[in-house]
Amino acid sequence: MSLFTGVEQAQLTMTQTENFPAFLMTLLQQQADEKSIAWLNQKVEKFKESGSKTGFFLAFSQASRHFSKDLLQISEQKAQEAEKLSKGFEPSFWNVLQTARTYLLLHYPQQKQVWFDAINQLFETADMHEHQALFAALPIMPFQDDLLPRAIDGCRTNVALIFDAIALNNPYPSTYFPEANWNQMVLKAVFMQRPLYRIQNQDSRRNPALAEIASDFAHERWAAGRNVMPELWRLVSPFLNDEFFKDLKKVMSSEDELEKKGGALALYQSDFPPAKGLLADFPNLIHGIESKSITWESIGQEYQQTRL
C-alpha cells in the first residue's frame, strides 16, 4: 500500500514498540496523579488477563474521567527521546488524556485479527477526543499499511480537532498517503485555515498537481474578494512558471505585509529566473529571510495569531 517510502517507512517500523509504552508512562507520571496511574495500570492488567474487549473499550472511554486534556509539558531532552523512539513523534502537541489512551492501545494484544476487530470498533464508535487520540497514534500503531483507508477517511471530518490529529505534527500522511490523498489533505488544511507549517515532511511531498490546485484556490479566493493564506505559496514555489509568477506578482503588490512575506519567501526559494528580479524590489524582506526572521513557521504563526 505504501508507495513512496522506502526510507521513511523503514524508520517508522523501527519505532521501538517495546520501549514506547514505557516512555509514554514517564510522560504520564509527570502530569497525572498516582491514583490515575494506578487506575490505568489496573485496567491494562485486567483486559490483558481476561482478553476482554469490553473491558478495553470501557477503559479507553473512561480514561477521560482520570486524565486531563492539558498539553504534555515536554523538555528538550524528552523531545529528543521521543524522536528517537519514533520518528516524527511530537508529544508536545499531545494532551495527557490521549497519551493515556495511547498507552491503553499499545497494551492491547497485537495479533492482527484480534487487533483490528477491536481497533475498527473503536474508530467507528469514537467521540471527538477519542478520535483525536486514535488518529494521532496512527504512526505508532502496528499494521500501519492497513490503516491507510482509515486515515484517508478520517480526513473527511469537519471537526478541526480530529483533522488536526491526522494532518498536523503527524508523520503518517507524508509516509503513507498516495499523491491524490495527500493533495486533498493539504488543500483541506488550506481551506480550514490550519497552520500548514505543522504538516510534517511537506516539502518533500510538494508536487506540480498540488501547486496547480493551490493556485486555483488562490484565484477563487481573489474572485470572491477574500485574501489568501500566505503559507499557500510554499506549495507553489518549486514549480514556479510564467503562470504562477503572475500570482506572485499580485501577492507582492498586496498592501498586506504578511502576504508579501509569504510571496517573498516563495520567490526566494525558487529557481525560476525572474523570481530574483521581482524580489530585488523588497530588500527588507530579503534581509528578513536571510536573517531567518521570515520563515514558513513564523509566517504561519503570525497568520494564525493575527488573522483568524
Added chain:
Amino acid sequence: MSMYIDPHIHLVSRTTDDYEAMQKAGIVATIEPAFWLGQPRTEVGSFKDYFSTLVGWERFRASQFGIVHYCTMGLNSKEANNIPLAEQVMELLPLYVGKEGVVAIGEIGYDDQTEAEDRFYREQLELAKEVDLPVLIHTPHRDKKKGTYRSMDVAEEHGMDPGWVIVDHNNEETVKEVLDRGYWAGFTIYPHTKMGSERMVEIVKQYGPERIIVNSAADWGISDPLAVPKTADLMRKMGIPEEHVQMVTYKNALAAFSLSGQMDEKDWLNAPPIDQTKKMGGNSVLRGGQVPRVEGPSDRVEN
C-alpha cells in the same frame, strides 16, 4: 440573565435557528437522551451511527452556538420490541456508556409495556448500576399511571436508589407518587399536548420546587426548544419565588445528572468563547459568505 438547562431535548432534529434562540434565551447546557427517530430502525448500524452522532457531531454543533451538549445512552422502549435487533443494541451500548458527557442511561422504560420492553428495561438498569450512571425513565403516554408505577417498582426491584433515577414525562396524576417515593420528577412542556406551561406553574405551586425538573423534549414533532425559559418566565409572572424557578429550570437538573460525574457547572461557566472560525470545516454549519461569530467572554454574560 438567568441560566437554564434543558435536560431533555432531541437536538439532532433542530435547526441552527433553534440553537441561536436557545443560547439567546439563556440555555447554557442541554441533555439529549438517546431515543427513536420517529420510525423504527432496522439495522444495528443505524444505532451505532446515531449514538456516535450524539457524542460527536451534535456535541460539536452545539458548541458552535455556545451550548454545552450532554447525552444519555440507551435502547428506547419502542425499539426494544424488535428483539433480535435489541439484543445487538445491547451489545453496542458498553461502547458508549463510558464516554465523556454521557450523563445517564436513558431514555428507557415502557411504551406498550410488553415483555420485551420489560426485559431490556431490566437489562439496562443493571448496566446503569455497573457503570455508576443515573437512569432516565421514559414513562408511557398510554396507560401512563400504571406504567409509571411499574417503572419505579422494577427499578427498586433491581436495587436502584430513587435519588439516581429521573422519572420523566410526569403529569398531575403521577407526580405525587413519584416525589413521595424519592425520585426526581421530570415534566415535559409540550405545546397543545401533555403539560403546558400553565399547568406546570400550578404543579410547582402545589408541590414546591424540590426534585422537580422542567424540560422541552423538543424533537421532530410540534415542540418548543424554548419551553424551559418560557416556563420560567411564566412562573415568575405568576409569583413563584426566583429561587424556586431556578431550582426547577437549572439546579435540580444539574444536581441529578451531575451524579454521573460527567456534568459540571464549570463546563459552561469556564467555557471558551464561541469561535466559529477555529473549528469549521468545508461542509460545516457555516456556509460560504456567512460571517463567523466570534465573541469575547463579556458577550456571554450580557447576551
